[in-house]
Amino acid sequence: MADHALDSNAKYAKTHEWVRLEDGTAVVGISDAAQDLLSDIVYVELPETGRTVQAGEQVAVVESVKAAEDIYAPVAGTIIEVNQELESQPEQINGTPYAAWFFKIEPSDSLESDLDALMTPDAYAQFVAKESH
Numbered sequence: 001m002a003d004h005a006l007d008s009n010a011k012y013a014k015t016h017e018w019v020r021l022e023d024g025t026a027v028v029g030i031s032d033a034a035q036d037l038l039s040d041i042v043y044v045e046l047p048e049t050g051r052t053v054q055a056g057e058q059v060a061v062v063e064s065v066k067a068a069e070d071i072y073a074p075v076a077g078t079i080i081e082v083n084q085e086l087e088s089q090p091e092q093i094n095g096t097p098y099a100a101w102f103f104k105i106e107p108s109d110s111l112e113s114d115l116d117a118l119m120t121p122d123a124y125a126q127f128v129a130k131e132s133h
Contacts, residue, residue: 004032004128007098011074011115012124013056018098019074019118026075026105030062033128035097038064041090046082047103053079055114060102062093075114077105 010018016034020027035041045061053059053073060071073079081104086092092100107114119127 004036004125005098006032006121006125008121010098011118011120012127013072013074013118014127015070015072017072017074019115020098024107025080026077026107026111027101028071028074028103028105029101030071030093030097031124031128032097034069035094038062038066038069039094040065041093044086044090044093044102046084046087047079049079049082051079053077053105055110055117062090062102071102073105074118075105075107076110077107079103080106 007018007020010020012018012031016031018029018031041062041064043063047059053076055073055076057073058070059073062069062071083101086100086102
């Protein structure tokens, strides 16, 4: 399998979400490896803003020509914004998976431990390499 692009500023979940902190807000999307596995993404179901989520909770759905996959919150908190552009242009996820974020979370007090439970870019790259064999 080809090497996949990684965002060196992000942490990764085993369910292939990435999370990047921007001014204290957790920005969430799916990894390059995930969009590659899904192939052509045709639909995204985004969560409601104002919803409080736990780390690991299913919050959104992404559908491709191959499959539908659940998207999980990598950290706990409150969803404060969703990327409405993805509803009309879900293909952005295939083209720029680290720019095509799904939602933003105002993190809860457990942010540090939530982030500690996630993988570094290097650890995620090794995880994807093992998973693809």
